[in-house]
Amino acid sequence: MASASDITPVAGKFYRAGSGTPVPARLTVERKLVRIAEAGGGPVLAEEARGDVAISARLGSVPRRVEMIGSWTFETDDNDGIDRAFGGFGRGALSALEGSLPAILVAVVFVVVSLIGITVFGLPAATQAAVDRTPQEAERAIAAGSMRSLDATLFRETEADESRREALQEAFAELVSAYENQPWAREDVVFRLDFRHAPAIGPNALALPGGQVVVTDDLLDVLEEDEMVAAVLAHEIAHVHHRHGLYALYRSAGVGALILFLGGDLSALAEDAVVQGAVLSNLSVSRRSEREADRTGAQLAAAAGLDPMALLEALEALTGADADEKSSWLSSHPGLKDRAKAIREATAER
Amino acid sequence: MTDTSTTAESEQPHASEARLPFEFHGKAGEYFGIWIVNLLLTIATLGVYSAWAKVRTNRYFYGSTRLDGDAFHYAAKPMQILIARLIVFAVLVAFNVLAQYVPEAGVALLIVFFFLFPWLISRALRFQSRVTRWRNVGFDFRTDYWPTFVIMYLAPILSVVTLGLGIPVVTKWTQEWAYKRFSFGDRGFDVQVPLGKLYGLFGGVFVVGVLLYVGALALIVGPIIASSQAGLEGDTLPASVIAAIIPAYFMMLAAALLIYVYRAGVRNIVFRELVLDGNHRFDSTVSKRKYAWIIFSNLIAVAVSLGFLIPWARIRLSRFLAENTFVIPGGPLDQFVESVKETQGVIGEEYVDMEGIDIGIGL
Numbered sequence: 001m002a003s004a005s006d007i008t009p010v011a012g013k014f015y016r017a018g019s020g021t022p023v024p025a026r027l028t029v030e031r032k033l034v035r036i037a038e039a040g041g042g043p044v045l046a047e048e049a050r051g052d053v054a055i056s057a058r059l060g061s062v063p064r065r066v067e068m069i070g071s072w073t074f075e076t077d078d079n080d081g082i083d084r085a086f087g088g089f090g091r092g093a094l095s096a097l098e099g100s101l102p103a104i105l106v107a108v109v110f111v112v113v114s115l116i117g118i119t120v121f122g123l124p125a126a127t128q129a130a131v132d133r134t135p136q137e138a139e140r141a142i143a144a145g146s147m148r149s150l151d152a153t154l155f156r157e158t159e160a161d162e163s164r165r166e167a168l169q170e171a172f173a174e175l176v177s178a179y180e181n182q183p184w185a186r187e188d189v190v191f192r193l194d195f196r197h198a199p200a201i202g203p204n205a206l207a208l209p210g211g212q213v214v215v216t217d218d219l220l221d222v223l224e225e226d227e228m229v230a231a232v233l234a235h236e237i238a239h240v241h242h243r244h245g246l247y248a249l250y251r252s253a254g255v256g257a258l259i260l261f262l263g264g265d266l267s268a269l270a271e272d273a274v275v276q277g278a279v280l281s282n283l284s285v286s287r288r289s290e291r292e293a294d295r296t297g298a299q300l301a302a303a304a305g306l307d308p309m310a311l312l313e314a315l316e317a318l319t320g321a322d323a324d325e326k327s328s329w330l331s332s333h334p335g336l337k338d339r340a341k342a343i344r345e346a347t348a349e350r
Numbered sequence: 351m352t353d354t355s356t357t358a359e360s361e362q363p364h365a366s367e368a369r370l371p372f373e374f375h376g377k378a379g380e381y382f383g384i385w386i387v388n389l390l391l392t393i394a395t396l397g398v399y400s401a402w403a404k405v406r407t408n409r410y411f412y413g414s415t416r417l418d419g420d421a422f423h424y425a426a427k428p429m430q431i432l433i434a435r436l437i438v439f440a441v442l443v444a445f446n447v448l449a450q451y452v453p454e455a456g457v458a459l460l461i462v463f464f465f466l467f468p469w470l471i472s473r474a475l476r477f478q479s480r481v482t483r484w485r486n487v488g489f490d491f492r493t494d495y496w497p498t499f500v501i502m503y504l505a506p507i508l509s510v511v512t513l514g515l516g517i518p519v520v521t522k523w524t525q526e527w528a529y530k531r532f533s534f535g536d537r538g539f540d541v542q543v544p545l546g547k548l549y550g551l552f553g554g555v556f557v558v559g560v561l562l563y564v565g566a567l568a569l570i571v572g573p574i575i576a577s578s579q580a581g582l583e584g585d586t587l588p589a590s591v592i593a594a595i596i597p598a599y600f601m602m603l604a605a606a607l608l609i610y611v612y613r614a615g616v617r618n619i620v621f622r623e624l625v626l627d628g629n630h631r632f633d634s635t636v637s638k639r640k641y642a643w644i645i646f647s648n649l650i651a652v653a654v655s656l657g658f659l660i661p662w663a664r665i666r667l668s669r670f671l672a673e674n675t676f677v678i679p680g681g682p683l684d685q686f687v688e689s690v691k692e693t694q695g696v697i698g699e700e701y702v703d704m705e706g707i708d709i710g711i712g713l
Binding site for chain 1: 375376377380381382383384386387389390393394406409410413414420421423439446449450451452453454484485486487535658684687688690691692
């Protein structure tokens with residue numbers, strides 16, 4: 001500690017509190033005492049116990065500051081001098097890491113591996129765990145809230161034929177009891193089917209979390225046969241069973257949190273790339289959910305004594321596409337060809 | 351467009367006076383180490399370190415920027431930023447949960463946020479200004495609610511209802527609003543942005559933008575019309591359309607880059623009119639073409655390198671901007687700084703301000 005190099009003065013600039021006038025000065029640390037004197041053998045400007053001053057952490061070649069908070073500031077470009085004077089205090093492990101090639105290489109590998117790991121494994125696992133821990137009541141409350149806001153915005157009273165609606169309610173009840181007879185069925189789900197006129201979303205059926213299924217009037221217009229509508233209902237019940245609505249909800253929240261936390265250190269552009277990647281991966285998750293719902297829905301339809309392939313006819317009627325359409329990574333639903341194959345396989349499994 | 355404006359740039363009256371350049375000493379290699387360690391620790395601490403990472407990054411960029419030999423200093427404390435981020439995060443989570451269960455309450459909260467935002471934004475600007483220091487003196491930003499409200503909500507409406515033709519007016523309002531509230535210690539900045547110059551700049555950008563869009567549209571739509579007139583029917587697009595997609599895409603991209611051309615032009619115009627304490631002037635000589643090129647090539651470099659050239663791209667942009675920014679002192683700078691009074695007490699001790707919302711004024 002008492003070697004001569006310890007008291008080699010560090011040249012820099014001294015500022016009094018609230019003053020923008022730099023005074024050329026020299027700093028020395030001797031016996032735990034920090035002394036700053038005017039350059040060229042001038043008077044002592046400040047003298048403080050070493051423990052009372054704040055030394056800024058070393059950061060690249062950025063100027064270093066020694067501060068008596070509320071009183072004075074000493075600034076110098078001589079980073080090594082400060083490290084020497086304070087015996088390495090404030091040099092910090094960070095600055096050592098940031099300047100060491102092996103550490104940087106390790107950091108690169110760690111960052112790449114963990115970013116891939118988080119998105120490929122961590123996020124899906126965390127999302128699934130959150131879904132599994134969400135009580136049914138919470139799911140139903142979410143659905144009730146969504147239903148209220150949809151009723152206030154996109155939905156109108158249904159104008160569909162009442163006797164047809166009653167027939168479909170019966171078919172829905174049969175599908176629900178077929179579902180409840182399955183050994184793998186979840187016990188706490190309360191299913192409910194509602195009809196709404198919703199021109200904004202066209203011919204569509206939705207499964208909100210917790211068992212709420214909604215069918216639009218336009219869908220009933222396009223699908224003239226009740227068996228086709230029933231196949232769509234089986235598909236929506238399957239969505240409810242797999243809790244796909246909740247999964248999608250949690251997933252987008254997780255992606256949002258990820259972007260929020262890492263965003264600060266990515267550029268605006270890289271952030272865009274992450275967002276686009278998230279959209280693409282959401283689409284891929286959506287296609288996976290649809291395939292899952294197709295398989296389970298086909299099993300349910302068959303168990304209720306319906307033709308599982310009616311879903312395919314319904315989809316053909318709805319999309320106007322032919323059954324040769326392939327999947328695309330830009331669509332939320334798989335291509336019909338893939339879906340037909342999956343449904344055949346699912347019903348053959350039984 | 352660029353021809354007339356470049357001659358205008360070289361005719362600036364400031365050119366002959368003594369100009370103090372901003373210098374940037376940051377190095378891409380040095381910053382890469384800081385950046386990657388920031389990312390590593392942010393991931394390893396599940397995001398908590400991001401507040402420290404932000405302070406280190408800003409300290410590096412501020413500390414690498416010098417004027418008249420002295421570096422700028424970023425004085426924010428990580429804890430201030432962490433607390434602010436946690437508050438923002440908690441509010442977002444609470445809002446999302448509430449909006450799921452009780453959408454009506456969500457809508458009510460949105461209205462509250464709407465009126466809270468101007469306050470938050472001006473507080474954030476004040477925070478950013480106060481933690482920026484040079485020669486032991488902090489900058490400051492005067493906050494007031496309704497002017498911020500007008501700039502945030504009413505100005506954008508004006509640019510929409512005028513179909514974009516009011517953009518220069520909005521630019522003038524926004525720039526004057528920001529700089530008239532900005533000060534170095536107790537000495538205010540002032541600026542009167544000449545609307546005519548903004549319209550000159552905007553006119554050029556607008557014409558080029560329209561030409562690019564029309565050109566891109568013509569490349570795509572032309573072959574479709576031609577093929578339908580030739581009586582060709584079919585599901586697939588004609589080959590000529592597919593061939594035109596890539597050049598059309600690049601024309602759209604060029605049109606998007608015009609935003610940066612406009613911003614660079616605005617920066618030059620505003621800095622030339624900016625006055626500190628009545629007699630210190632500024633200059634900005636950002637070449638619009640070069641600026642657009644740096645933005646574009648940075649974008650390509652970052653994409654091709656999967657993000658690993660982000661540090662290089664940031665350093666490159668900061669250096670370019672610093673090297674094209676000047677102070678023209680109206681008198682001895684030392685005497686001026688000596689007379690400046692600090693407007694804040696002990697930095698970082700007396701307040702924990704709203705942070706976490708990043709907004710830049712100008713560039």
